[in-house]
Amino acid sequence: MAADARWAWAEIDLEAIRHNVAHIRDVVAPSAVWAVVKADGYGHGAVDVARAAIDAGAEGLCVALVGEGIELRDAGIDASILLLSEPPPETAPLVVRYRLTPTVYTERFVEALVDERPAGMPVHLKIDTGMQRVGVQPEAAAAFARLIEERSSHVRLAGVYTHPALADDPDDPATAEQLDRFADAVSVIPDGPMLHAANSAGALAHPAARMSLVRVGIAMYGLSPGRGVDHLCTELRPALELRARVSFVKQVRAGSRVSYGLRHTFERDSMLATIPLGYADGVPRRLSSTGGEVLIRGVRRPIVGVVTMDQLMVDCGEDDVQPGDDVVLIGSQDGPLGSQQITAREWADSVETISYEIVCGISERVPRIPRRSIDS
Numbered sequence: 591m592a593a594d595a596r597w598a599w600a601e602i603d604l605e606a607i608r609h610n611v612a613h614i615r616d617v618v619a620p621s622a623v624w625a626v627v628k629a630d631g632y633g634h635g636a637v638d639v640a641r642a643a644i645d646a647g648a649e650g651l652c653v654a655l656v657g658e659g660i661e662l663r664d665a666g667i668d669a670s671i672l673l674l675s676e677p678p679p680e681t682a683p684l685v686v687r688y689r690l691t692p693t694v695y696t697e698r699f700v701e702a703l704v705d706e707r708p709a710g711m712p713v714h715l716k717i718d719t720g721m722q723r724v725g726v727q728p729e730a731a732a733a734f735a736r737l738i739e740e741r742s743s744h745v746r747l748a749g750v751y752t753h754p755a756l757a758d759d760p761d762d763p764a765t766a767e768q769l770d771r772f773a774d775a776v777s778v779i780p781d782g783p784m785l786h787a788a789n790s791a792g793a794l795a796h797p798a799a800r801m802s803l804v805r806v807g808i809a810m811y812g813l814s815p816g817r818g819v820d821h822l823c824t825e826l827r828p829a830l831e832l833r834a835r836v837s838f839v840k841q842v843r844a845g846s847r848v849s850y851g852l853r854h855t856f857e858r859d860s861m862l863a864t865i866p867l868g869y870a871d872g873v874p875r876r877l878s879s880t881g882g883e884v885l886i887r888g889v890r891r892p893i894v895g896v897v898t899m900d901q902l903m904v905d906c907g908e909d910d911v912q913p914g915d916d917v918v919l920i921g922s923q924d925g926p927l928g929s930q931q932i933t934a935r936e937w938a939d940s941v942e943t944i945s946y947e948i949v950c951g952i953s954e955r956v957p958r959i960p961r962r963s964i965d966s
C-alpha cells in the first residue's frame with residue numbers, strides 16, 4: 591500500500607534491527623544468531639527485517655510457513671531458511687524447489703521429501719523435551735536420526751534442536767531440565783549436526799542453551815520476551831512505532847456519549863479527536879476500557895469509547911488538537927514534559943497479553959514504512 595494512502599502506518603527502524611542483532615551476537619558469541627522472521631517479521635516486514643538481520647551478521651533465518659520461506663526466496667534472499675515446524679507432506683515439492691530447510695519429526699514427511707529426490711538436503715530434527723507441542727520424544731531421537739542417515743543420499747541431518755517453554759523465567763528449573771533431556775537425547779546421535787535450543791529468552795538468560803546457534807525473534811525486534819528477563823534487554827531498541835494523524839476533531843459537550851454502545855460519557859466539555867486506526871488494524875477493541883492512551887502533541891490522551899473497526903476516538907480535553915496532528919500509538923513523541931513513550935508491553939499488559947501478540951497483530955493493511963523514508 592502506498593505510504594500516503596492512509597493517515598496511519600507502522601514505522602520500522604531497520605537500524606534498530608541491525609543494532610539488536612549485533613548486540614545479541616556479542617552476547618551469545620561464539621554461537622551464531624539465526625533471525626526469526628515468521629509472521630511477517632513479527633509484524634515488522636519479513637523481507638526488510640531479514641535483509642537487515644543478515645547485514646548485521648545473522649547467519650540464517652527461521653520462518654513458520656512454507657509460504658513465508660518462499661516470500662524470502664522470491665525477494666532474492668539466499669541465506670538458509672529453517673521452517674520451525676514440519677510442514678504438511680504435500681508441500682515437499684515446494685520445500686525442495688525453494689531450498690527451505692525443514693524441521694522434521696515424522697517418517698511420513700521424511701518420505702515425502704525423499705520422494706522428491708533432493709540431493710543431500712539439510713533437515714533439522716526437533717526433539718520435544720517438555721514444551722509438548724511438536725517433535726519426537728527424546729528416547730526416539732536416535733532412531734529417527736538413523737532413519738535420516740539411511741536416506742543420506744537425499745536428506746542430511748544438519749541440525750538437532752529443541753524449544754524451551756519457560757526460558758523467560760530464569761529462576762524456574764524447567765529450562766535446565768529440558769536442556770538435560772536434550773543433552774541425553776543427542777548424546778546417542780553421532781556428532782555433526784548443529785545443536786540449538788534457545789529462543790530470545792534462552793539466548794539472553796541461559797548460556798547453556800546457546801550451543802551452535804540461537805533462534806532469536808522478539809529480542810531482535812527490540813522487545814523483551816518477558817518480565818523475568820527485562821534486565822537483560824536494556825540494550826535493545828524497539829524497532830516498530832505505530833503512528834497516525836488525527837483525521838477529524840470536534841468539540842463535545844459534558845454529558846454526551848461516544849462510540850458503539852455509547853459506553854463512555856464525557857464529564858466535561860472536550861475536544862474529541864478521531865484517529866484512523868481500529869481493531870481491523872490490530873488495535874485491541876477493549877483498549878479503551880483498560881486505560882489505553884495515545885500521544886498527541888507529546889501528551890498522553892485516553893482512548894474513549896470502544897475502538898471501532900477502522901477508527902478510534904481520544905479525549906484531548908481543552909487542547910487545540912487539529913486534523914493532521916501526529917499521533918503515536920506505540921512509540922515516543924516529544925512534548926511539554928519531555929519525551930513520552932507508549933510501549934507494546936504497555937498495550938499487552940493492559941489487555942492481558944504479551945508484546946508478541948501486539949506487534950504480530952498489526953494487520954497487513956497498515957503500511958510498513960522504513961524509518962529513513964519518513965525522515966528524508
Ligand SMILES: Cc1ncc(COP(=O)(O)O)c(C=O)c1O
Nearest residue numbers: 626674753789790805806807808
Ligand atoms: C521454534 C521457535 N524458535 C524460536 C522462536 C523465537 O522465539 P522468540 O521470539 O521468543 O525469540 C520461536 C517463536 O515462537 C519458535 O517457535
